[in-house]
Amino acid sequence: MHFxxxxxxxxIACxxxxxxxxxxxxxxxxxxxPGTVIAGGHLTRQVAGYLEVALPDLAPGEPHELTLAHENPGFVPRNRAWLPLGAYLRTQQGPIQLPPLEQGIRQAEAPRVPDHPGLRLIPQPQSWHPAPGETRFTTLDASHPAFAAADALARRRGIAPLIGPGPRVTVTLDPALQDDHEITIGPEITIRAGNEAAVFHAAITLLTLRETHGALPHGNLQDGPRFGYRGQHLDCARHFFAVETILKxxxxMALLKLNRFHWHFADDEAFRLQTTSTPEIWEKTALRGEGHAVPSVFGGGISSGGSYSKADVQxxxxxxxxxxxQVLxxxxxPAHSFCLNLAHPGLQDRADNRAEVSIQGYRDNIVNPALPETWAFLEPLALEVASLFPMGMIHLGGDELPPDAWAGSPEVTALKAREGLATHLDVQGWTMAKMAGYLAQHGIRTAAWEEATRGNQGGIGHDALIFSWTGQGEGIHAARKGHQVVMCPAQNTYFDIAHSPDPEDWGATWAGITPLEQVVNWKPVPDSAPDIADKVAGVEGCFWGEFTTQDVEMEPMVAPRILGLANKAWDRRDSVDGPSLRALAQAYGPLLDRIGWQRHRGGVNPGYTPGLP
Structure with missing residues (x-):
């Protein structure tokens, strides 16, 4: 077969x-x-971006031309990520996988720039006072448990061990320092730190300087994070990432002092966590493709996917x-629930015409909050999921509700009358507040995307942590309503966005283009809103998996851009600009290579199976 x-x-010419x-x-x-057929076949089925096209008889060796386009004329293909993913033929003899197209970015090695003149360290420290001399070492004489954790990280990722014979490290805990630490580097090394995490960050600094400098420059370094929330998100619903990839x-993240992993394992395409209260949702949606409840959306191929057991979670x-x-x-x-509705009928009003269509092209992707069965399903599910994670917080989503949601539901019409709700956003706000209130009774705090704050009754409330993703305007609005906010503007922190406008590159483009420099071209506290400074809890990078079919494709999209994110999250001076980030990324290149992090391509290999790790 040739494709x-x-x-x-x-x-798109196929x-x-x-x-x-x-x-x-x-x-x-x-x-x-969602797509359409221009020539060469007849569209017979469509589910979001997945399509089935009836073809004429194919003769051996005779090319057949098929021309596709996106249904929305504004969706003009921008790069290779817009080409068909997971293509196969359904035949009388069974499904036949078509050869995969080349995937992953096509970026060459960046041109060399002058070395960074200061410490080659991300994130940059709060202050650094150099002294004459340097200490070259292979290992350090350190007995603190935090050094053992850093040493274990180094060993499992192919970096030279950190602990062994060498300069002595003395650690003193001073609770007054809280999350901060101080390192004095000379023939011996002393560390003062406020807590165990701060000691670990100091150990990571020493490990990194050994790798980027080849020695420890003498001096005094004072350091500590700007924000308590320093996050990276991974979408494991659109693509099932292996546990080993998550650990990597x-x-x-630890090498860059990030401290929150936002685990997105549920969306329209799959619910991947093996829950006890609702086993049908992961049993029926973990795999997608030919013969499965969820078809081959987002490059699933003939069959792909998986689920995470409670042992995996642990x-x-x-x-x-x-x-x-910590893991969130x-x-x-109530939206992004296509797979829930497939797996658990009863979450929608039977009398609803369900005419709404999501921005991704899904029908039936919202649950109905006016039905008792919806709450009998959602509340135990949310409580079970939250109880598995010691963070004591669960993110409830709440984004991208279709604009005409529930317009045909008599049950929601009655709910509006009872609760004084006028619009679909009012209904969503009421829904989010009800769910957050239920979880609060069990000592669990909620988080949600920015849309959850909308509605005539004030939105989600309940001290929810709000993630501002379309830009920073919604985050400013939420902060002024009293919410703590995590800033994750797509234009700067969405790592599935393409690096460049080159049509031979790879990635989404709806939020523009995000070269490395763009990741630091913003301020978590905008100059226009200094009043919200105490409400900005932190920042987060996001990686969405719509066009990922192999785990490795994620790596060159995330790094080196995650370096800029890490500095935004930590550096109180905000001292890194575009050119200095490029120089620091250059210094980190060998370290990323050493841990086996793919930086340049991350495309398919001969014989790969779409969707499998």
Whole structure:
């Protein structure tokens, strides 16, 4: 079999050449958004970006041309990520996987820039006072448990051990320092730190300086984080990432002093956590593709996916805790629930015409909050998920509600009358507040995306932590309503966004283009809103998996841009600009190579199976 695809203006030109005679096959694949057929076949089914196209009989060796486009004329293909993913043919003899297109970014090694003149360290310290001399060492004589954790990280990631014979390290705890620490580097090393996490961060600093400088420059370093929340998100619903990949990401986060892992394992496409209260949702949606409840959306191919057991959760939590990282789980309320509705009928009003369509093109992707069954389902699910994670917080989603949600539901019409709700946003705000109130009774704090604050009754309330993603305006609004806010503007911190405008590159483009420099081209507390400074809890980078079919494709999208995020989260002086970030990324390149982090391509390999790690 032979399959190619290329961008032709606003269209996608595909060529399928079969190695055998096939009678009336069906072409199955996924696009970035709902598609249509221009020529070469007949559209027979569509679910969001997934489409099925009836083809004529294919003769051996004779190319067949198929021309596709996105249904929305504004969705013009921008790069190779917009080409068909997970393409296969459904035939009378069974499904046949078509050869995968090249995936992942096509960025060459960046041109060399002058070395960073100061400490080659991300994040940059709060202050550094150099002294004459340096100490070259292979290992350090350090007995504190935090050094053991840093040493274990180094050993498992291919970095030279940190602990062994060498300069002596003396650690003193001073609770007055809280999260801060001070390192004095000379022939011996002394550390004063406010807590165990601060000692670990000091150990990471010493490990990093050994790798980026080859020695420890003498001097005094005072350091500590700007924000308590320093996060990285991973979408494991659109693509099932192996546990080992998650552990590797946690190690990278720890090397950059990030301390919150936002685990997004539930969305329209799958619910991947093996829950006890609602086993049907993960049993029916963990796999997608041919013959599964969820079709091959977002490059699932013939069959792909997986689920995370409670043993997997515990393994991730144990790993994270050793690195002083907390894990924030996320479910979705009330939208992004396509897979829930497939797996658990009864969450929608039977009398509703359900005419709403989500921004991704899904129908039936919202649950109905006016039904008792919805709450009998959601409350135990949310409580079980939250109870698995010691952070004591659960993210409830709350984003991208279709604009005409519940417009045809008599049950919601009655709910509006009872509760004084006028619009779909009012209904969502009421729903989020009800769920947050239930969880608060069990001692669990909630988080949600920015849309959760909307509605005529004040939105989610309950001291919810709000994530501002479309920009910073909604975050400012939420902060002025009294919420703590995590700033994660897509234009700067969404690492699934393309690095460059090159059509041969890879990535989403709806929020623009995000080169490395753009990750530091913003301020977590905007100059226009100094009054919200005490409400900004931190920042977060996000990686969404809509067009990821192999774990490795994530790596060059995240790093080196995560370096800029880490500095934004930590550096109180905000001292890194675009050129200095480029120089620091250059210094970190060998370290990323050493831990096996793919920086340049991350595309498919011969013989790969779409969707599998």
């Amino acid at each position: 190619t695809a290329k961008i032709q203006g606003s269209h 060529t399928i050449t079969s190695d055998r005679a096939l009678k009336s096959p069906t072409f199955c694949a996924s696009l970035m958004a 990401l946690l190690d990278l 393994r991730i939590l144990t790993h994270a805790q050793a690195l002083h990282i 789980p996320e479910i979705e309320v």
